[in-house]
Amino acid sequence: MVSTVPTLDVELNGEAVHDIDAPDAFATDGPFPVVLDNAGRSTHVHLHFDDELDRVTAVDEVNHFVADEGTRHVHVSIADVDEPVRGKLKIVTGYGSNTRYVDVRIEPSDETPDEPVAVDETLSAPPERSPDPPPAQRAVNALDRLVRRGGVAGAVLGFLAVAAGVALALAVDSVVVWLAVGLALMVAFGAALLAVA
The missing domain is CATH 1.10.287 (Helix Hairpins)
Structure with missing residues (x-):
């Protein structure tokens, strides 16, 4: 299981205009940021999860503007899964002129669900009233x-x-x-x- 909160780092415009440098694979068991780090001129980036991943992931927006030599953090929410889910994240720059795919694996979270709290019967009784002061x-x-x-x-x-x-x-x-x-x-x-x- 994945134990730390990983970051999916993506470098834009590093080698050439609209260039995308991203890892081939990425794994997580919870929400994560996609960090779009622009090494050149401002650009627009489109993020798209394929059908399998789209069922368990959510982003507020899929189109992002990254300023000249700027950085943009895109938060990706993850639904609870009982078994691993695999799919591809499509990263597009330059209005479709360059595309890169990242194999993404969502693992079940290793955090144990909260145990129910046992309620003592004395908690349901009304509190005793303190005596009036003199x-x-x-x-x-x-x-x-x-x-x-x-x-x-x-x-x-x-x-x-x-x-x-x-x-x-x-x-x-x-x-x-x-x-x-x-x-x-x-x-x-x-x-x-x-x-x-």
């Missing part, structure tokens, strides 16, 4: 959430507004002012509860 800890947690949400300035302003309202109610001694202060206290308390929830 009131003092809840107050500290609420204050911490308020501070993390940036509510310190709001809390200080709210406290100052309530203190000013109480002072005004004491100075004026009016039922309407006391009702307004009570309403302000309820709104401030509700806002504080929403901020820490």
